[in-house]
Amino acid sequence: MSRLPASLLPASAALSLALTLGACSLAPPNDTPPAPIAASWPVGDAYLAQTEAALPTVSYTDIFKDPRLRQLIATALENNRDLRVAAANVAAARAQVRVVRADQLPVVGVNGAATYADNGTSNINPGAGARSSGRGWSYSTQGGVSAFELDFFGRFANATEAQRNAALAEEASARTIRLGLIADLARAWATYGADRDLLAIALATAENAERSVTLTSARLRGGIAPRTDLRQAEQVLETARSDVAAQRAALAQDINAIRLLLGTTEVDEALLPGGIAEVVDSLGTLPAGTSSEVLLRRPDVVAAEYQLRAANADIGVARAQLFPSISLTGLAGFASDALSSLFDSGSFRWSGGGRGAWTLFNGGGRVAAVEVSRAQRDAALANYEGTVQTAFREVSDALADQGTLSERLRSASANAAAAADTARLTEARYRFGVDSFLSSLDAQRSLYAARRSELATRLDLATNRITLYRVLGGDASTATAAEPPR
Numbered sequence: 001m002s003r004l005p006a007s008l009l010p011a012s013a014a015l016s017l018a019l020t021l022g023a024c025s026l027a028p029p030n031d032t033p034p035a036p037i038a039a040s041w042p043v044g045d046a047y048l049a050q051t052e053a054a055l056p057t058v059s060y061t062d063i064f065k066d067p068r069l070r071q072l073i074a075t076a077l078e079n080n081r082d083l084r085v086a087a088a089n090v091a092a093a094r095a096q097v098r099v100v101r102a103d104q105l106p107v108v109g110v111n112g113a114a115t116y117a118d119n120g121t122s123n124i125n126p127g128a129g130a131r132s133s134g135r136g137w138s139y140s141t142q143g144g145v146s147a148f149e150l151d152f153f154g155r156f157a158n159a160t161e162a163q164r165n166a167a168l169a170e171e172a173s174a175r176t177i178r179l180g181l182i183a184d185l186a187r188a189w190a191t192y193g194a195d196r197d198l199l200a201i202a203l204a205t206a207e208n209a210e211r212s213v214t215l216t217s218a219r220l221r222g223g224i225a226p227r228t229d230l231r232q233a234e235q236v237l238e239t240a241r242s243d244v245a246a247q248r249a250a251l252a253q254d255i256n257a258i259r260l261l262l263g264t265t266e267v268d269e270a271l272l273p274g275g276i277a278e279v280v281d282s283l284g285t286l287p288a289g290t291s292s293e294v295l296l297r298r299p300d301v302v303a304a305e306y307q308l309r310a311a312n313a314d315i316g317v318a319r320a321q322l323f324p325s326i327s328l329t330g331l332a333g334f335a336s337d338a339l340s341s342l343f344d345s346g347s348f349r350w351s352g353g354g355r356g357a358w359t360l361f362n363g364g365g366r367v368a369a370v371e372v373s374r375a376q377r378d379a380a381l382a383n384y385e386g387t388v389q390t391a392f393r394e395v396s397d398a399l400a401d402q403g404t405l406s407e408r409l410r411s412a413s414a415n416a417a418a419a420a421d422t423a424r425l426t427e428a429r430y431r432f433g434v435d436s437f438l439s440s441l442d443a444q445r446s447l448y449a450a451r452r453s454e455l456a457t458r459l460d461l462a463t464n465r466i467t468l469y470r471v472l473g474g475d476a477s478t479a480t481a482a483e484p485p486r
Helices: 006-020 067-079 081-104 155-221 227-262 276-282 292-297 299-320 365-431 437-472
Strands: 108-125 130-150 325-336 348-357
Touching: 067 081, 067 155, 067 227, 081 155, 155 227, 155 276, 155 299, 155 437, 227 437, 276 437, 292 299, 292 365, 299 365, 365 437
Parallel strands: none
Antiparallel strands: 108 130, 130 325, 325 348
């Protein structure tokens, strides 16, 4: 096959020039506003020593040190259905970037044809003395660029930039889901431990109430106690039995919640905690830092910033619609009556052309589209700032809890110890006839409430550490997208 003729070179040069033309962008500059929050965390009695608690990037393994919980987290990260949906959305967003970017490149195609013709005429060849008919095959092949629009005003480039930022926002949203999954699983794990302890408290209370019923029944038969004492003791017993049943249901529901988060059909109960003390002891504390700007790494804040950048690029797309569109077409091909000579230089033909179009009037629709994109950018900006402010408030609330939980737990533990001693003393005084059964009954109820209150405070302590891990949003293991430059 012969080389393409020199006549093809002008068309190739024109196409190369079209592909190398740079596009100016009509999008506003991407200037991320400063974070609308204080430079440091709030101060005051509630916060104690936690006023400078910005954190470096950590992993969940730095916070959740129990190997049983780590194993459950690994299972959830592999099987959770919400994560699978998020991963599919990220893959679709990345593919959509390639779809939009394809508009910046020309569409090049090639086709071929073979045609058989019979014009119904005949010729006599005098030399051969034979008759030949006007029939025969003709062949052609051609390829070229079809309606390639030059991106002089950056419409396609800004559309690609907007879609790229939308894809990065989707990746950051996937990080939010991963971070939330880990925190939710840790909280469910801690709640199971607390419910195990609540069940033990209810069982112990029911056992003590049974002894009270036995004692008051004997005193009633001996004529030294009224029937009201027996009925009151029976009320305490039945309340405790009801609490036992409720806590057993709560444990089953905890396992159901953990199973859903894991995305599996079974939960190995050997991986569950025996009580809230095991949970608190296994939770690490977060290292202290210096600046509240650490919140800018939170995945929801990162996603809001990418959405702001995408909205900014959309303004460039809308502005470019106000300007003319210029398209190029090019066609090069071969045609021959004989297949053997199809690619000879004499069979080559080429053509090129251009087209320009500019809408002079469309009722102000395109100008309105620019205003729409600007309004959407303003909304994205407000959403970004609101997301940062919400993040600051969530961390500040968690720090306020952390600053007071130690004192609350000390008070709750002291109250439970005092209530236990009071219950023991009043029961002894009742046995010896010094106090009425009402005093013993009140002491038992106070002990039950105090033990539950202490347990709830311990759960609050565990939940607070999990919440701080979540709201600071700096888990290196969940990073799937590069953060935008500051």
